[in-house]
Amino acid sequence: MDPLVAKLNCFAPLSAEERTLLASAYERTIAGAAGSDIVTEGERPQHIHVLLEGWAYRYKMLPDGGRQIMAYLMPGDLCDVHIFILKAMDHSIGLLCDARIGLLTEQAMLDLLDNPRIGRALYLSTLVDDATSREWLANSLRRDPFERVAHLFCELWVRMNAIGLVEADSFDLPLTQAELGDTIGLNPVSVNRVLQRLRAEQMITLGRKRLTLLDPKRLIAISGFDPNYLHLDKSISTHR
Amino acid sequence: MDPLVAKLNCFAPLSAEERTLLASAYERTIAGAAGSDIVTEGERPQHIHVLLEGWAYRYKMLPDGGRQIMAYLMPGDLCDVHIFILKAMDHSIGLLCDARIGLLTEQAMLDLLDNPRIGRALYLSTLVDDATSREWLANSLRRDPFERVAHLFCELWVRMNAIGLVEADSFDLPLTQAELGDTIGLNPVSVNRVLQRLRAEQMITLGRKRLTLLDPKRLIAISGFDPNYLHLDKSISTHR
DNA sequence: CGTTGGTTTGATTAATGTCAACGCACGTGG
DNA sequence: CCACGTGCGTTGACATTAATCAAACCAACG
16 A cells, blocks of 8 residues: 555545545655665755655754754655745755655645545645654653664654554664764764664664564663654554 | 644745645644643643644653653754554654644544645644654764854754744743753753853853854854754745 | 684773752742 | 732752763774
């Protein structure tokens, strides 16, 4: 099933007709290479990009060369609905691995928004993105490095699970330790030390870009993770 | 003019009819006292709250007693559109000073969303909230304490200016130093020291809950502030 | 087999948090 | 109208954490 359909269906059950409308809305689909940017800060994209396969990430470069990663995007996620208000993107979006992307024209997006149920689901998905940013704020500013990493892993696990990409508490995590650090406000060395501790305490294995949660319960407990803010109730219950 | 009308009009010019529709959408308005909560984490509000006068703030309490402030709300801002997806709020909203609040029933909100132009403006205002959260992430994790405070002040200044509440680069800032710290991830002592440095370097005055930017240019320069993410172009150009 | 990007390790430095006390200003009640 | 109490702001000494620096190691890939 089209990942966008699957995702929106979680928020507002869609009719067969609406599903078809969504799945056939792409002007075309394209392939993107790991490491390349889908959209660059300062430009105004001509299409809305929907991630169909692979991971992407929102980020912002700072004057001093620092990078802040502000979101991870998984299959079904919209990259740049921002197109509607922006003269120029206020951040960039890059690919963490080879990916497939669906392109929506601005008009196609407007048409989708005109459909009450789809429009509402799109609105809700934006609210979830918003709630996620807020949770990241609390996570990065109020928890110590150990808890921070654990919390991020819990979130990614739940989100990957919701789209059916988790097997036996194990999933692909196409991130370097430096990228993890740029996400939660740690330097790569600190990230490394946290990971080792997580391994030593038998909570995870991580290697070859694959993460396994050996003890989800304990990870949830130590990080104070509450999936509440992801509002994925339905999809979670479907898959677990 | 109704602050919500003023705000949405910035995103998508509204007809006289649409303005009336908006301004008369409130079921009623209520007063709220400084220090009280409008909405509490875990509950599901019966109405959507629109801030008409005063400041509010989104926050989350953590198990260890810490508090993270995730947004400041000013006149015209919607507090809890989240009502649509939430079984329960994932954060609380409190008042920083005595305030006036407009109440929208869920149905009234749905009716507003059905109006294409208003619905779109509401959607866009959500996107701006989202962009603001992301900017806070970058600000709090990638800048040093001095730059962080300066950046926050620049944002509040621009937003207050956009709704006409700035006079001679001076505006009401109903925050304690502890609250500032809970916003940008600093302890109150560090906030205090940053403020003193900002004063010593002739960039601000702050007292009696009123902030004056003595040297906006320099504040912008040192913090790397770029109002881009607020997408307020029209309203700014109107007032400056 | 060499190169490259990523990970791991230890030593050191610098920044921020913590603790504790004091002071100031405002509002309250005697 | 004055005295007291409380909340917030300010200050200094100190502890702790995480950043930085530098080097070695490892695994994948050409």
